[in-house]
Amino acid sequence: MQVPAPFEYERATSVEQAIALRAKLGDEARFIAGGHSLLPMMKLRLANPEHLIDINDLEELFYIKEEAGEIRIGAMSRHRDLLDSELLYQHFPIFRDAEKLIADPVVRNRGTIGGSLCQADPAEDLSAVCATLGATCVIKSETGERVVDMKEFHVGPYETAVGDAEMLTEIRIPTASNGGSAYEKVERRAGDWAVVSSGASVWMDGDTITAGRVGLAAVGDNTTQLDGVAELLAGKTASEELYTQAGELAAASCSPQTDNRGTEAYKRHLAMELTRRSLRRAVARAQGQEA
Amino acid sequence: MQVNMNINGEAVSEDVEARTLLVHFIRDDVGLTGTHWGCDTSNCGTCVVLIDGEPVKSCTTLAAMASGHDITTVEGLEVDNVLDPVQEGFMQCHGLQCGFCTPGMMLTARALLNNNPNPSEEVIREAISGQICRCTGYSTIVRSIQWAAEHGTPVSVGN
Numbered sequence: 001m002q003v004p005a006p007f008e009y010e011r012a013t014s015v016e017q018a019i020a021l022r023a024k025l026g027d028e029a030r031f032i033a034g035g036h037s038l039l040p041m042m043k044l045r046l047a048n049p050e051h052l053i054d055i056n057d058l059e060e061l062f063y064i065k066e067e068a069g070e071i072r073i074g075a076m077s078r079h080r081d082l083l084d085s086e087l088l089y090q091h092f093p094i095f096r097d098a099e100k101l102i103a104d105p106v107v108r109n110r111g112t113i114g115g116s117l118c119q120a121d122p123a124e125d126l127s128a129v130c131a132t133l134g135a136t137c138v139i140k141s142e143t144g145e146r147v148v149d150m151k152e153f154h155v156g157p158y159e160t161a162v163g164d165a166e167m168l169t170e171i172r173i174p175t176a177s178n179g180g181s182a183y184e185k186v187e188r189r190a191g192d193w194a195v196v197s198s199g200a201s202v203w204m205d206g207d208t209i210t211a212g213r214v215g216l217a218a219v220g221d222n223t224t225q226l227d228g229v230a231e232l233l234a235g236k237t238a239s240e241e242l243y244t245q246a247g248e249l250a251a252a253s254c255s256p257q258t259d260n261r262g263t264e265a266y267k268r269h270l271a272m273e274l275t276r277r278s279l280r281r282a283v284a285r286a287q288g289q290e291a
Numbered sequence: 292m293q294v295n296m297n298i299n300g301e302a303v304s305e306d307v308e309a310r311t312l313l314v315h316f317i318r319d320d321v322g323l324t325g326t327h328w329g330c331d332t333s334n335c336g337t338c339v340v341l342i343d344g345e346p347v348k349s350c351t352t353l354a355a356m357a358s359g360h361d362i363t364t365v366e367g368l369e370v371d372n373v374l375d376p377v378q379e380g381f382m383q384c385h386g387l388q389c390g391f392c393t394p395g396m397m398l399t400a401r402a403l404l405n406n407n408p409n410p411s412e413e414v415i416r417e418a419i420s421g422q423i424c425r426c427t428g429y430s431t432i433v434r435s436i437q438w439a440a441e442h443g444t445p446v447s448v449g450n
Contacts, residue, residue: 001315002331009292009309009355032356036333039312039351043331052309054356104421106339106346106399190420191334 004042011054015061015140015169018053023142023165025051031167032056033076034110036103037119061114061169064088073171075114079103082113092133092173093285094181094199098125101183104191114168122157123193128215129183130171131224132201137161138170147172156221178210179203180286184274185217188261194218195261198250198274200282202233209233209283214246214275219267220255228253229275243279247272294358298323299367309355313347314338316354317364325365325394336422339395340364346399348421365394368401376439377401386435388426395422400436409440 012018012031022029029051032038041047055061061076064085071091073082082088083099102108102116102125116126117137130137131150139146139153139162153161162168185197194217202212212233216223229246236242256267284290295304298321305320317326317340326349329337333351340349341363349357368375377400380386387393396419403410403418410418415436416429424432 003312003315004310006308006310009353011355032353035353035356036348036351039353040332052353054353056356104336105418106336106348106421107333107351109345110347110352 002043004039005045005048007042007049008051009054010051011057013057015058015167016142018055018058019140019142019165019167021051021053022167025053027164029053029164031118033112033115034078035115036107036111037115037121055167066091066175070172070174073113073173075112075117075168075170077113079108079111079113079116080105083108091175091179092181092201093291094129094133094183094201094282097183098129098185098197098199101125101185101187101194101197107191113171117153117171118160118162118168120154120156120158120160121193122221123218125183125185125194125197125199125217127154128197128199128217128224130173132199132213132215133173133181134201134213135171135173137168138172139163139166140169141166145169151225154222154224176203178205178286180282180284182278182281182285184278184281186270186274193261196256196267196270196274198271198278200275200278202238202279202282202286204238204283204286207237209236209238209242212279212282214250214279216250216254216271216275218256218261219271220257223254226250226253233279238283240280243276246279247275250275292355294354296357296360296362298362299364307354309353311354313340313349313352313354313357313362316357317349317362320354323364323366327391327394329391330423334423335392335395336399336419337392337395339398339422341398341402344402344405346395346402363398363401365397368397375401376443377404377436379442380435380438381432384435384438385431386428387432388428392422392424396424396432400439403436404440410436412437 030049032052061074063074089096137153181201183199186195197217199215214229251268251272258264327337329335333348338349339346
């Protein structure tokens with residue numbers, strides 16, 4: 001039987017109170033959102049918090065809305081909400097692509113975007129999704145809030161910019177016209193972690209990619225945003241040749257490891273092919289040729 | 292710590308350790324053993340219960356997190372000796388063999404039909420994709436849920 005080690009449990013009643021509690025308890029405490037990453041880690045003693053602060057009652061963190069030229073997503077929005085949101089789909093279909101393949105529908109009823117980003121698992125999909133879209137994260141503390149981009153937010157595997165006395169409260173994504181986005185993932189079986197996944201976002205002027213980003217998951221550290229690929233894409237005319245070049249560069253820019261999900265060579269092949277497919281699809285969407 | 296919740300319409304209040312998982316609370320503290328405890332890793336789905344009408348894996352939820360909420364377990368599907376159409380469907384269409392996955396399958400099916408009374412086969416298969424049947428009975432499970440969709444309205448809680 002797997003159960004977590006003993007801890008104290010408290011249910012937060014507001015964001016302010018939750019942050020104050022966290023500031024008081026320091027690194028012995030963790031927030032618990034959906035719990036579908038943290039509780040398995042606690043069962044395995046990979047995480048051993050002495051206090052859990054349950055933030056599931058914080059209704060102020062459940063929303064997906066359009067405001068000030070951005071889509072703003074409350075950190076407690078569940079995977080199911082992200083999958084179902086027409087607003088999100090209309091602006092960023094990459095979310096629906098990714099969410100369809102994150103775990104399974106029952107897990108998606110509980111897991112949250114804030115929890116996924118803060119867990120920062122190297123095989124987690126939403127960090128790459130948010131990074132390719134140029135998202136920023138709102139991090140609150142007792143003294144105020146700061147807004148950081150995904151590069152600053154996602155420090156490395158299981159590590160983010162969120163400090164002991166802070167909380168990720170909102171994800172902001174700038175909306176722009178003529179954009180397109182897509183996510184491609186290969187998994188061994190339904191609901192499994194990715195063998196490799198690739199997200200792509202592009203902004204177009206006619207056939208020209210004015211800006212584009214690609215991020216990968218499950219192929220090593222810090223691949224959620226590949227700068228080299230972004231530099232390659234900027235100002236180029238969309239073509240199959242360009243997608244292949246981007247794919248080859250993506251495959252060379254990651255560090256997959258051989259494990260029971262596949263060999264390093266196979267994963268590099270997937271990084272290449274999935275980058276090509278996600279870019280192709282993102283461009284087709286930007287040009288209104290595909291839903 | 293004290294946890295209070297409604298299980299199948301009955302108020303339950305118990306003093307438990309904060310680390311108690313909902314599946315163990317339901318089985319060991321409340322004594323409702325219809326909810327099965329399987330993989331312990333949120334993969335197999337036999338521990339699914341409804342929290343406020345929504346299917347959730349109870350091996351990956353703390354009892355404390357469910358406090359204050361309405362829980363439906365498989366025991367709550369039947370009301371006054373009248374079976375839920377989902378239960379009837381599983382009987383009519385041979386939806387179970389060993390029966391281990393059945394409680395979770397039936398609760399997910401009930402939640403699906405509450406939201407979508409006429410789901411396509413694809414939608415049914417997607418809905419139960421977080422649950423594993425090792426008797427390889429998915430076809431009959433899908434047919435059982437289709438039977439329930441075609442026959443009658445639910446008598447149970449979870450709406």
